[in-house]
Amino acid sequence: MKIAIIGSGIAAFEAAGTARTLSPEAEIVLYSRERVRPYRRPALSRMASEEVSEVQFYIKPQAFYDENRIRLELGRTLTAFDPDVRQLKFDAGETESYDKLLLATGAHCFLPPVPGMELDGVMSLREYADLERLRARLDAGVGRVVVIGGGLLGLELAQSLLERGCEVTVVESCPVLLPRNLDEEAAAVVQAMLGKVKKLTLLFGSSVSSILGEGGRVRGVELPGQTVPADLVMVSAGARANIAEAAAAGLKCNRGIVTDCLMKTSAPDVYAAGDCAEAGGASYGLYEAARMMGAAAARNMLGEAQPFVPQVYPARLSVFGLKIFSAGTLSGARCEVEHNPETGVFRKLFYNEAGCLAGCILVGDLRDALKLQNQIAVS
Template sequence: MTDAGRSIVIVGGGLAGARAAEGAREAGYEGPLVIVGAESVPPYIRPPLSKEFLAGTGERDAIDVHPRAWYDEHRIELRLGRRVEGLDPSTHELALDDGSVLRYDRALLATGASPRRFGGPGADLDGVHLLRTVDDSVALRSALAPGGRRVVIVGAGWIGLEVAAAARGYGNDVTVLGLETVPLNVAIGDDAGAVFAALHREHGVDLRMSTSVAGIVGHDGRVTGVEIEGGEVVPAEVVVVGIGAIPQTALAEAAGLAVDRGVLADAAFRTSDADVLAVGDVASVFLPFLGSHLRTEHWANAEHAGRAAGRSLAGETLEYDEIPYFYTDQYDLGMEYSGYGPLTAGVAPLFRGDRDAREFVAFWLRDDRVVAGMNVNVWDVNESVQRLIRSRAVVDPARLADPAVPLEALAGPAG
């Protein structure tokens, strides 16, 4: 891509968009570069919003990807508080909500995802919170910080459990309502999810699984509780809805781009239109190792794929194949997970270490090959886990479960 007379526009002002701008500059692109962001603040990192920032142990400035001045220094124009309402691949134009039009030579869709709203009655009552933006986290922290409140969390996924830990840290009474039999069932299965169930119950959370929510109830416009199937109302002054996120694909769909549970992109992030790329929560990217497309919502994907997409925008030839990674911190438990979720479905994990003490590594195997690994309160092993996955080595389950056998020895020469 020759810079002269060419321009890049990044649609989305989150971490993926910021890293893409970095990647393009690092790849030597010197032309005009614009980031259009719906929020009025520069790009920031989202994981702390349900972790240390929400818990009151992290500062606001610490979540910014860069200080505002950095964008000026790197000649990156920020158009904040603006939404792209139309994308026309035939004219290479983007229509903004203020009536302006941006012409692009290459565009990147990094529009992210939006939190799934509760579909029943009471979703709009005061005291009902979603968690996606820094403003959401500030509002929720203000609601939790006094302590002594009754908090009900709808959803027993990562967001729900991290919010539960933060709420208990402030001294609130916390109830978590989950549809599945075990929290995190979809992400890590029953056996590993049971570890988190025990953790929260030990910290005083009323964890109610196999529980369906009929509605959120209130008085004078303010939430007072959550009604579950059967008619019981769980009292609440604060309700947090954490039931997943929906990729923001509307712009791509209206433009005629291929979409299937995310904007479809190849291993260089190119969509069905070669001049429009997609990355981050909105993108379903082809991963050569997996042999199929995968949409990944976690921080590491925005961090690493964002930078790689920027290099691709700049014209660099690449094939992105990072192993998906995410982490969580809840109470005194820290966890890292690397691997391919679609390959773990229906597979019981193999454990190395002490589950009762919550110091272990769990592995998921397909055809005696490790496809995912999760280390809990065991550190400096994630790189070894990733090497083992990438090696595709056939492993002896007994040796894999034995802490005395180094993980590096199991990966073989290819590891």
């Protein structure tokens, strides 16, 4: 049996390893447009300023794939597939067959539809090739950067760029920072602390209306009532699932490729996992969720009916010396707040109608993070 996996992110990696454990004889092939073997994607943001060792970056050494007979076909982009005849078509026009197919194509950065996105010096960071382009740009000399998006990735990027000596402005369209991970009260605490960071400007409730250029190169961004100069604009405004090939093949897609809890798509013997999938109506965009979906897909391809069971996926951020943790539902029938303005330690717990812990936000002191995460999981 040939298991073809499209992608080389964590969902693809986990699926390949799980499939090999369950089936010593299956032919397992990973096809990816990336030219490097599976790596830890979240490391990319800090790699703009830091050297990360091979062991920290790659999920496994090449020997793992050789020993487990997992064939890596790198630099190959799937352009189309036909579930009726189980055929894959790649960018050089060549075709391959499969018995079981896993789509683990991840997501791409969302580029807001504003004029100027095509200018030289407007970039985003999703894949290793993006990091190489960004590093080359920074090496050539960048003074001022605008980061569009004040979420986790936007702030991590801002930190790396400051470490590279840039002056950074983060523009967030929501009225608060980290809108997906903090409530208003916690965001105000974090904003006050980040407001003290030198060479960092945070602008909230403000959307970029256009990116300005000169001679084809970016020179700034236009906001309501002001222009912010920039030699580089990093777009970190969320991600969208890579569904084009699946949709063209007639698979049911919404925001992601629709799957059931066994990661089966609407086409026979075609599965989807990770950021490209919408499993049981939900999309996650999180590393750990992608890993678990990949494992579930492989188990189900090989006949074990074991569903993907979503967990509590917390968000962790450590930037500018500030540690933040949030998990669960950030609203509730009742909440408890502790805040020490001198130390900056903030803690907010959210309880549901039944009095059970539904969510939490910790800033500064994360010692209780795991304990609270486990309490949320069982409530």
